[in-house]
Amino acid sequence: MKELLEKIKAELQSKLNNIRSVDIFITPHANLIPGATEFPAIGIKDGAVKRHELAGNALDKELSVSLISYVKMYPDEQSIMGGSGFKGVLEIVEDLHGILDENLLGLEGMEDAFCEAEKESEMFGKPEDGLQRKIITIHMKEGVIDNG
Numbered sequence: 001m002k003e004l005l006e007k008i009k010a011e012l013q014s015k016l017n018n019i020r021s022v023d024i025f026i027t028p029h030a031n032l033i034p035g036a037t038e039f040p041a042i043g044i045k046d047g048a049v050k051r052h053e054l055a056g057n058a059l060d061k062e063l064s065v066s067l068i069s070y071v072k073m074y075p076d077e078q079s080i081m082g083g084s085g086f087k088g089v090l091e092i093v094e095d096l097h098g099i100l101d102e103n104l105l106g107l108e109g110m111e112d113a114f115c116e117a118e119k120e121s122e123m124f125g126k127p128e129d130g131l132q133r134k135i136i137t138i139h140m141k142e143g144v145i146d147n148g
Helices: 002-015 089-100
Strands: 024-026 041-053 058-072 110-118 122-124 131-146
Touching: 002 024, 002 041, 002 058, 002 089, 058 089, 089 110, 089 131
Parallel strands: 024 041
Antiparallel strands: 041 058, 058 131, 110 131, 122 131
16 A cells, blocks of 8 residues: 555656645545645545455555545635536546546556546635635555565
8 A cells, every 4th residue: 555655646746737746645644634725635545455365375465545635615616516627526526536546556466446536626724724625535456465
């Protein structure tokens, strides 16, 4: 999981030109944003790991990672849909799909990567924080691993 989180972070930092690298971060909790963060921003949170035992000492793993996209609140629907010169939360999520769906990130044994779930966008924090967020979950399948 550690290597997966680091690879996702590096991949997003290299490809999301509209978000500062420092504003793409690994977070210990989906509700925690580092103090100096500017928006838009992306939080990366480790998720569940399912292990499937195979014959002998081999196993398959399914790893989940949540990506939390944050944008500032703008008038009307602009935080969701985007506006002149900035992306809304839905556009940022589409960028995440484009970067990570079927991207095995150069990880040995990785067989599949796909975002199969999205939560609805929502206002986040206190009203004075003025944030909108949307959480998506990417699932990655790691092939046979000799565990012996």
